[in-house]
Amino acid sequence: MSSHTTHVAQIINTDASCKIKGQSWPDIPTIVWLDGIDEVASDWLRSLVVDNGIAASSAREYAKVLRPFLRSCRTARRAWWTVDDDFLIIWREHLRRAQQLSVSRVNTSLTVIFAFFRWAEEKKYIRYRVAIYPQDELPGALRHVPFPISAKRFFSKGPHGRVFGNWTTPLTISKGQSASKPRHTPTEPEIRDLHEVATELLNGERDSLILSWAEEAGLRRAEFLRLKKSQLPTDDQLSHLIDLDEPWLMEIMRKGGRSKMVNALPDLLIRTLDYIAFSRRTIIDKCLKSIVGYREPAEIFISSTTGMPLHMDSVTSIGGRTFRKAGVKRASIHRLRARFAVRTIETLVDAMFNGEMVGPESAWFETILVKAAEIMGHSSPSSLRPYLTYVLNRRIQLSDATKAEKLASRLRQLTLLEGTLVRRLSEQRELQSAANHLRSGRKDEAAALLRDLANQLAN
Numbered sequence: 001m002s003s004h005t006t007h008v009a010q011i012i013n014t015d016a017s018c019k020i021k022g023q024s025w026p027d028i029p030t031i032v033w034l035d036g037i038d039e040v041a042s043d044w045l046r047s048l049v050v051d052n053g054i055a056a057s058s059a060r061e062y063a064k065v066l067r068p069f070l071r072s073c074r075t076a077r078r079a080w081w082t083v084d085d086d087f088l089i090i091w092r093e094h095l096r097r098a099q100q101l102s103v104s105r106v107n108t109s110l111t112v113i114f115a116f117f118r119w120a121e122e123k124k125y126i127r128y129r130v131a132i133y134p135q136d137e138l139p140g141a142l143r144h145v146p147f148p149i150s151a152k153r154f155f156s157k158g159p160h161g162r163v164f165g166n167w168t169t170p171l172t173i174s175k176g177q178s179a180s181k182p183r184h185t186p187t188e189p190e191i192r193d194l195h196e197v198a199t200e201l202l203n204g205e206r207d208s209l210i211l212s213w214a215e216e217a218g219l220r221r222a223e224f225l226r227l228k229k230s231q232l233p234t235d236d237q238l239s240h241l242i243d244l245d246e247p248w249l250m251e252i253m254r255k256g257g258r259s260k261m262v263n264a265l266p267d268l269l270i271r272t273l274d275y276i277a278f279s280r281r282t283i284i285d286k287c288l289k290s291i292v293g294y295r296e297p298a299e300i301f302i303s304s305t306t307g308m309p310l311h312m313d314s315v316t317s318i319g320g321r322t323f324r325k326a327g328v329k330r331a332s333i334h335r336l337r338a339r340f341a342v343r344t345i346e347t348l349v350d351a352m353f354n355g356e357m358v359g360p361e362s363a364w365f366e367t368i369l370v371k372a373a374e375i376m377g378h379s380s381p382s383s384l385r386p387y388l389t390y391v392l393n394r395r396i397q398l399s400d401a402t403k404a405e406k407l408a409s410r411l412r413q414l415t416l417l418e419g420t421l422v423r424r425l426s427e428q429r430e431l432q433s434a435a436n437h438l439r440s441g442r443k444d445e446a447a448a449l450l451r452d453l454a455n456q457l458a459n
Contacts, residue, residue, distance in 0.1 A: 009033045009071060011063045013056070020050055027056040029063040031070070040080075041066055044119050065112040081126050084148035088113070088171055096173070107172040114169035117149055132167045184330040185338040191215065193326040195416055203304050205279045205420050207318050209271055210301060212413065214333050216268045218340030221315045221333065223252050223262075228298040229276060232269060241266045267413035274420065276300060283307055 014028045029045050031038040045063055048054040072091060073080050088110065095101045095109055114130075121130040131147035152170045186194065191211075198208040213224040231250045233241065241248055247263035264272075280302060287294045287307030299309040319333035418438070437446035 009038070009067050011060065011067060013060070020046075025050060027060075029056070029060040031063055031067055033074075038070065040120060040125055041070060041116070043123075044116050047119065062112050062115075065109050066116055069109070069113050081120070081129070082148075083117070084129075085150055085171065088149070088169070092171060092173070103173045110169050110172050114149070114151070114171075118151070118167060183335055184328070185335055185342075186328055186331050190326065190328045190331075191336070191339070192412065194322055194328060195412070197326045198322050199416070199419055201322070203279075205275055206301060206304075207322065208416055209275055210315065210318065211322070211333065211336060212268055212271065212416070214336040215339050216413070217262050217264050218337050219252065219262065220337070221312050225299065225301055225310055225312060225315065226253050227300045229300060230298065232273060232276075232300075238266065238269060238273070241269070265413075267417070271413060271417050271420070272300065274417065 010032050011029050012032050014026055014030060016024050016026045018025045018028065025046075028049050030042045031045070041063075044066075045059050048059045048062065049056050069091060070080060072094070073083065073087075076087075078087060091113075092106055092110055095106045096103075101109075117126070117130050118132055120126050121128075121132060128142060129147060130149045131151040135143055150170055151167045153167055194211055195208050198204050198211060201207055210224060213219050213227070214221075217224070219227075233248050237248070245266075247265050248269055250262050250264060251259050252262045253259050280300070283302060283304050284296050284307060288296075291307065294307060297307070297309050301310045302308060303310055303314065315333065323329075323331055323333075434446045434449045437443070437449065
């Protein structure tokens with residue numbers, strides 16, 4: 001028999017006489033070469049149907065994907081158990097360039113072939129060839145040895161909130177990846193520029209506060225626009241939070257009617273309550289006088305012209321204008337959530353490991369991602385994986401990163417509040433002198449003047 005004829009294979013289905021554990025299993029696909037049954041490939045197809053409950057028709061489609069790949073192995077005189085990433089890439093490019101298959105078809109082929117190799121690894125047909133092991137589960141001698149077939153881990157959340165971890169191939173083709181530039185996460189200096197630009201606009205106090213709720217609490221547009229006055233703490237509750245240096249916990253409605261709990265730090269709450277008491281109050285009073293039948297809405301962020309809750313399109317316009325004037329490209333208000341994601345994950349890493357180093361394949365990796373996704377309201381923890389990798393890498397380069405981030409955030413909120421107070425004082429002629437003292441950094445003189453004015457008002 002020539003070597004060429006051994007490359008020919010058929011997919012033959014079992015009939016009713018196929019008995020497994022006393023039960024009949026017809027229609028299970030089997031790959032048969034002219035020189036005999038492909039036992040390992042056929043075992044996998046049978047396992048898909050019998051053990052995993054996949055329909056026999058679906059298993060046959062998998063067989064149609066696997067058969068030409070195994071034929072390619074035979075043609076290249078390559079035993080299937082010696083396949084590596086290089087061979088898989090050659091196969092990918094053959095499908096893509098020679099056969100001119102769509103990106104979707106190519107990726108499907110790679111995913112099916114990877115599933116076969118993963119199953120073979122788990123069933124010990126091959127050993128330590130597929131990188132489906134967390135680092136802390138590997139023997140010490142193998143922890144820094146590259147695997148022939150690479151893998152990447154991803155997580156998904158089931159309908160009842162249970163999170164599942166799985167492995168897939170990293171060799172698939174990203175659709176349109178080369179055509180679009182990656183989104184940019186604003187840096188600390190860029191965020192300062194954004195707030196500086198925002199505060200100079202007509203409704204600067206409100207717009208700057210919107211940026212802060214996205215960055216400091218990780219809220220989406222729809223979420224911070226749903227914030228209501230009734231959700232904020234009273235003066236006594238706020239004082240208690242400040243004494244304990246604890247955040248305020250509030251429930252936020254997400255899209256689809258679901259809810260999540262959000263932590264808001266005292267400094268952000270102080271600015272928000274100040275906005276409600278002054279700038280927002282001015283808009284409410286104006287609308288009560290000029291608009292017949294007007295009633296104050298429960299939402300915090302309102303339009304300066306209509307007095308009604310701010311629309312999401314308006315927030316998009318505000319963000320676009322602010323980012324454009326600040327010169328921050330390829331970013332938006334939504335990207336400020338990335339800053340929050342980094343701080344959230346960094347806090348979780350510190351809480352779990354108390355400053356110790358942890359690798360990206362640690363068994364705790366999934367726990368951190370799941371908890372971070374829960375805090376941020378993400379349906380899939382895997383979307384936060386890049387942030388965790390970033391945090392772990394940064395821990396190698398910087399010490400006390402979390403403290404620095406927290407301090408920078410707190411100083412920014414205090415600076416923004418001080419700027420608001422200075423602008424508000426400037427509007428009052430009798431307080432102009434105090435405002436000038438604040439601008440010049442003479443805080444003691446400003447404080448003394450304000451105390452005198454307070455005493456005068458009290459008398």
